[in-house]
Amino acid sequence: MKSLKKEYPLHIMLIPGVIVTLIYAYGPMAGLVMAFQQFEPLSGFFKSDFVGLDNFRYVFNLPDFKQVLWNTLVIAIIKMVLSLLVPLILALLLNELTKKWFAGFIQSAIFLPFFLSWTVLGGVIIELFSLNGPINGLISAMGLEPIMFMLDNGWFRGIIIGSDVWKGMGYNMIIMLAAITGINATLYEAAEVDGAGKWKQMLNITLPGIAPIIILLSVLGLGGILNAGFEQILIMYNPTVYAGADIIDTFVYRLGMFSQQFGPAAAVGLFKSIISLFMVSTTYYAAYKFNNYRIF
Secondary structure (H helix, E strand, O other): OHHHHHOHHHHHHHHHHHHHHHHHHHHHHHHHHHHHEEOOOOOHHHHOEEOOOHHHHHHHOOOOHHHHHHHHHHHHHHHHHHHHHHHHHHHHHHHOOOOHHHHHHHHHHHHHHHHOOHHHHHHHHHHHHOOOOHHHHHHHHOOOOOOOHHHOHHHHHHHHHHHHHHHHHHHHHHHHHHHHHOOOHHHHHHHHHOOOOHHHHHHHHHHHHOHHHHHHHHHHHHHOOOOOOHHHHHHHOOHHHHHHHOOHHHHHHHHHHHOOOHHHHHHHHHHHHHHHHHHHHHHHHHHHHHHOOOOO
């Protein structure tokens, strides 16, 4: 009771944040009821017909749904793995640079794309890989046939994954660099005295030292296992590459906004949220069980 009285001003300061969170984070969850209704905007939540699980059965039986789910998993998993692996390699390499000004320049150059929106980057990438763009210009100069990168499912999926990793790798790299600098320097000094080279120092000191950060990023990444990049793909894709790049989020967007099927769209969104919650819970439990890692 004494501690509550002492911390009373802090609790008062929390109230606005709690209210905003309740309104904007939890309030919209009421819309999930649409997943169980034949929702009509003019009828609203209270007068739309309740249809049980019919929306889920309808969506799961759509011919495109399995392909959409497969695309989402493939794109999201590859993105998640590369978004951890590439920044980790960059952080380890930058940590070994002795010229601090050069390390700072490289770090800034890698981090810069993170601040650009997909609206800007999407236009740049489309222009770069267009039939008359500089990439095809270089291919033609080499005597080869131009490639329709943005109309080929295989190439387009690679461009989506590569551009996302390129845009986001600076953020995770900074986090890992911060974790590396937090490792006790005397461990490296002791390893050098024992004759350990850079490779053994990395394997036995650096990687174990930043393991909690890698686990945290993995848990957060698995939570978004079905988030394959809605904004990026919506800006860059076209009907020609639906077979290889249409993901759950873009499928829901087309289902709800173009086909006016709000109930099935909400059902897909709810299905995705349940899978994400399951993945986060499983990963968090595994991290706690095998590495004694806890956030809460």
